[in-house]
Amino acid sequence: MDDSDSDTQQETDDYYTFLNIARNATDDEINNAYRRLSRLYHPDKHTDLQRKKEAEILFSKTKKAYEVLSDPHMRAIYDNLGSKGLETQGWEIVQRTKTPHEIREEYERLAREREERRLQQRTNPKSSVTMTVNATELFNIYDEDSDYFDLRDLVGMPHIEISGMSLSQSIEAPLTNQDTAILSGNLSSHNGNGSGALSCSLRKVTSEKGWGELEVGAGNGLSLTAKGFRNFSRGVFGNCSVLTHFSPTGLRIGTVATIANQLDKHTVGYLTWKAGLQSGMNTMIIRDTTNLHLVASLYFGIPHTYAALSYTHKMPERESKLKLTGKAGTFGVMFEYGAEKKVSKNSSLAANLSIGIPTGVQLKLKLHRASQTYATTILLCEEIMPAPIIYGTVVPLVGWLAMHKLIITPYLRKQKQTELMKQREGNKARLTEMRRQAFAAIDLMRETVRRIVDQEEAKKGLVILSAWYGQLISEEAIDEEDSKAAETMMDVTIPLQCLVKDSKLILQESSKSGLPGFYDSCPGEDKSLRVRYLFHAVTHQVTIKDDESLRIPKQSHRLDT
Template sequence: MAGRATSPNSRRARPTAEDGDQRLPREMIAEDLNDDEVFFLDEDDFHTVFQDDYYARLNVDHNASQEEIRNSYRRLSRLLHPDKHTEPWKKSLAENAFNSINAAYEVLRDPYRKSLYDACGASGTVSDLWQVVPVDPANRKTLDELKEEREKRKEKESTNPHNEMSMGLDVTDLFERRNRDTKDYGIQNYIPHVEITTLSTVQSIEAPWPQVDRFQLFSNVNYERGTGGGMFGVEMNKTLSETVTGDFKVMTGPSRGLVAHLKLNKRLDAGKYISLSAFSAFSRFGMMPLMEIAYGSNLGKLGNGRVIVRGTTRVVNVVTRIDKDFKDSRFSVTSEMSPDDVVLGITYSRKLPLAHEPKLSIGLKTGFRGVTLEYGVSRRVSKYNQLAASMALALPGGVTLRITFQRSNQAFSFPILLSHDILPAPVFYGTVTPLLLYACVKSIYFIPQWKAYVTERLRSKRNSYRSGLEEKRKEYENFLKLMIDKYEDLINSEGLSNGLVIDRAVYGRFDDFQPTMDTIDVHVQLQCLVRNHQLDLPALSKTDLPGFYDPCISERKRLQIHYIFGGKHHLVQVMDDEALHLPSPEHLVVG
């Protein structure tokens, strides 16, 4: 009885879209991803699906050390270097094969380029102007197009734009229906009244300016129940010494004078800092000064503490805060004292051990003027987007639901006043409705649409790869021509010492553990990888091993090997991305 093949269910976990050092498998389809993973793919992920795997090309694992990478490269160089072959035609074939492994080694030997490759694939290791382009000539980008794309990215990076928008809604009519005369209002009596109470936008961009570290232009526009205003200003940051930085801000707007703000920050020893701020507002009523002093320190096991004292000639406020960070959570205690109120608050937030790190938070503030309880949840919903929802129960103040959507430097916030008093209905519906609505819209619309999009993008990439398949097949045949004589020497050497001899090896699509027509013979390639009577293959797709190619794009592939070790026959079959070590007693053919 032959040694059984490894079950497909026992293979290692398939890489996900968020794995930093993994790329999407070539045979992956949208159904392989769970419902959330389809939202975490971007163009870089699709771009790297069919790029060559430099680790597999050198037959090393993604976690291989520099010494392991160097040793593997040297072993392959001894086989493939053109100087190891005398016939001119073999030298030509060897040069192509050696250039392939040398290109992989030049990237993986350099820690910086290696990190770029791990993050972005082969295109991340070269200049934007000479990036790897698809095999399909129709999709190639001209040099001018690449230059234009690079300039746009540089422009966006240099300006670093930030935008925030907040729109407040009053939907209290849903839960606090006012008595209306049906005769006067007609059908509108049955339609809840929704009012936009506030609207504000804040935006800023950075611009180069000599002799300062950062120069920023910013503005804001706000509206609240029929009245509005706005402001425009500039901000400059400058490093004055190794421990001192300065910040200067000037702003003005309609119906207000000039406002100037100067802030100095000094970093002290042992995690301490102190800052001094001075505000001056100039108007027709004169100058209004405001001073602020802040002191922060590391309190050891208690966490980090901060004290802020701010005030004018007539009013002084004191704010204190202590933050304690744990492994997956944070606990904060705050206090704010002013002449007419004292507010104490506690906040606790925790990241849940689930995919995409959803975070729960709860906080309580209490003072002479009222109490506020706030709780909420936030979660990454795609690679660059985050969605948050929170409920605030204030007495006085009522029930407010806040929904926030953030993408990179863009944020959109919607505070929705549900009721002026704390009532059971708005509390229940404000808590449950956003969760149910998100789950329904996501499952009914977004997931099917995104899976269809992912399927189409993968199909497009596979079609581009197929156009270059003939070249891959030719490289495979050239490798066999180049190494056939070396293969005979290797098996004779291994056979004389009862070592490891690869008798048969097939790679491709199998049907019930039986090879189909969509397979290739790879026993020569694997024998060339044997070292010290052993063969080790990393947990990577075998497609990019020296002398391999993909014989069945988009299909599940396996590798079946029949080998002789110690004069005994062995048989093993593994999935494409499963690690393998030969010899092993588990592979022994019995009977």
Template structure:
């Protein structure tokens, strides 16, 4: 009652006025904890009710004779569709950059075992036994996981330890309980004796029901497979630390493995059931995926708040709920022997969970949230027994947190002007398309920042402080040896030059735009340009002049050739080519403010065709407004105009009017575009005319990902579309998209690869109401060749799977045995030529690095010893250079000398560790310019691999040359 009064009861206001601010804050924290606790407990109970209802529903569906494999295919597909957006939003930063063969094998095994085997056996077990048995049997999982992990040495067991003994006893109780429940649940009275027992007092003869015993064996096998898969997944999470993404990928792979099993077993796919329509099955699968995905998300949140042990302790509730639902809905009878077996299983489960909870306490007592034990993830899947989304396989959610909060970087002086200059410099080289060619080059003019180890946005005070730090190390007066003094003098001169340029605002601005070449060649903007406004105005004048020259020089052609191919038409004897279309456009800057574009297109489809041409003139009225005039002639002749006005720095409005020259009808178009963030914008479009419509769209583009979406409603149609593309590397990308509406329903997935400096190849697989097709594209500069190939007009699951798997497999075979060896041979020759050309330069740079590191050695070792004493950050190993070729020397056929295009940078990184035990290398700065570094392989992409210890634990991370490095981080933990 006292707490209630302090929280606002009858005496609350009087007491509340006397409380200090700290007491009020503590009171709010306690209230919040009570609310969170109630939400966790209530939500976990609700989740178990959902699992129980799902098990009862599955039992009913199995009793109707539904094929388990078919249900597995649809449910796994629904799981993928529900979880993949969640994984993409929250876990894409955790995705590995490269999927090696070992990880792919693990994913296939997890898919086949966790989706195909586990769920199929689980459903067959439900069909032969009951929903009660199906929900009770997975309580074996924690004990079996512990046993399997012990066998494969993932879990250490000390027989002399009390908690290890308790876990062993709990596992035995789980097994004994499962056997007891299975045997006693499988007993049935002999029919002949049952008839005579009505007139006789003798007991009926008891026999075992063969089907129920087989069903129990199915369930036990399913739980054993699940436990093995959880252990395997614990190993896979070390290389792929994204559990929801892992479940999503394995669900998709499981769709194909299950479909293959069904094809092998049933010799086809039968979607015509009298017991259940195809639409009802799809609806049930989507509903199961949505509910299952919500339960998975809530379990992950609850595990983050209160730990995996509490989440697993609620699993028996679903068994109890299933018992009650089965009795009242399906009319099942519960036997006393089954209840006894359940009691033994629950006792063993709680013993294992209790021992696990006592064995893995939190590492620090100041955590507000109970985080899962990262080193012992194997018991976090104790209650993953419901069928559609396999919660047991994704309940090891671990929260990736940095060991230390990131420091706030103070806002630099003059940052606005430098931002303008950077935008001007990047204007001519920007490229937002994932398909267009892009050179992989780092940011220019950053060597001086790397030399002083400061950010490009550093303030004058930060630059001065960095200069003093380096001057204390490299000042020549500190060294008596003549050779050391000479080395120190050379490095001290470099530091002084960097400080002189970066501390002068005018020189720094010129360096940021033009680099050292601008300073050395006298590109200062004149002595009169002493103010930032004058510098900005002069740079804008130079930018406009460069832009005009570029536009006047280029006559930009572009074109598209599209060829429609069709296998159904070929089989019907109508030819392989269905139609062709060609579009050509020429655009030229005819004057300072005018642009002329000529466009023509031709299309042929079977026995009909069409052509059209257009002329467009664009006039820039002012820097913020433009007008376009267009005339189109052909089958549909049009005349129109359009004006565009920039309302602000983030908003644009467009209005257009088009009139038909045939019937006089017109269309009025209004569009508004708004920049939502640095990488995203949205638009609204309104069309009034014969086909009036309104549409809302958005688009987001950044370095790794590009996505867009649109919803449109018209007088006679509606539709929605979404597309997403992300870059796997500098040469390859993947994309996924979909359309739904009154005239379209399709799903598209594919990818592309850059095969040369100007050429990109893409392949897209499409499935929808119009059929199944592949689309192959070749992009070269502004030209495109697009070849859609219709594979089938009908949606057959078997054919759809084959149409996707066979071409994909052919591509991977060609890549592995033909394309990759060819490109490796070319890469080998390029590496040899490049090393021969730069060998003298690299050798000289290595000698300079050795001398520079020798001067850093004393201070670096002193910092390292200090960090060792306090258990702080210590860099144990660091390599910089062409790490890809280092690991592939055997594959490339290079000897050890040629393949070792790396240098050891352990010592300079230890020198850069701060007194607080942190190390940060700034983004956008090439690491070859850091003191103690050099470029060991000019012209080749470089990486930095760092191994370090923090708090007695080992960490490891690899970053690209211009990528930010901030350590320590929990995500780097081995």
């Protein structure tokens, strides 16, 4: 059994249900339940080698449940953290006088140590590819009387070129929970002119309220940057960075400082000041809720001053977003609208059309997948004209509909089917083993159940006529031994009769799949338990949900004859 299977098994272990006792059971109730199951499953009671082997497995599980619940220290760990908490490395050093709250704190401390060891084996790579395409000839109107001649006019092919491209990559290497090393680099080219830079930084978390970072970079000269973040009080925080750039033209120093205030649960206000390499001041308010994301900003600086407003409408049920942005200032005016759609668990597509003066009409496409971003900006026209606006709006929409129907939907459907098949295959082996254990337990119960039934019949007590557990279907299908009934239900008449004591049967408020002789035949699905029984020679019947408690006999279960 691999690690994932063992984890699943640990998560499904419910010692209280296995012993059929309440979570607040007393020591006497735990001891009585243990003795009852021990007599049933003790290996020395069986001479057949196969039955003896099955009894050893169930007796071991009974003993484990008793050891945990009878020990106050281990029971506190189990109640707080489940069976997985009992396996945490380092529990041997925990004082047995600790309270449940202290136990949880100790578990979290040990978990942090494990996480710190795992961090040293992880990196967090991020990359982005950005491309700029000049496609203005698609919508240029040529003067037919012009003496200008181009061979492309004969074949009707407009000239489209990639005018710029940039690549960036970064890798984070956590050294400890407080220290992270970051290596990043970028290359860019625009209209034949290229540049690049490489930087390395070390970030250290100094306390719960702040961190500091030192970065060394090389590109067009050497650069040194110091950054810091500080949480001053509840809802008030800020950061600051100082850049020193040693370029061929001389030493340049720049500073950026930001102070932020949490105005309410969903709104944050920012004030940013820049000096040196750039000079200016920006104030910004961001409001983010389940259904909207609103950003309003005002910037005063050199060479431009502007005001901007951006509104994003979120549609979580459709995994989509609609965005509107307006910006106006000394540079001109810009209006942008677009949409973003999540196409898979880790991927999303976005398309935005930008209309502005003097920027013209631009179509922006972006694909974000996990930690990778691919962005393309297509310059459709340097002037504002109806044709590029219409095409820039309609073509991405039609393209998305076609791609969604022809590529994305079939791919996601196939991926889902593949994952479902893998899940079924993975569960198949586990369910087969659980089913085998359940029927082995039932086989070990038969002799005991015969004695219980004889005793109950002699005093006209409680006799279980039939009991079915799982996704219940019609009684006719059960009587006809329908194949579907065999897959989604199991006969638990013997396990329930085995739990009868003094003409009473009590089941606790938990999933019945943890009871001896039971198993979950349909994980993740709603299940029920249907019981038909005799009491005082009168037939009774009751059906309950999987996690409901049950006490029988009851007068309300009586069937009218």
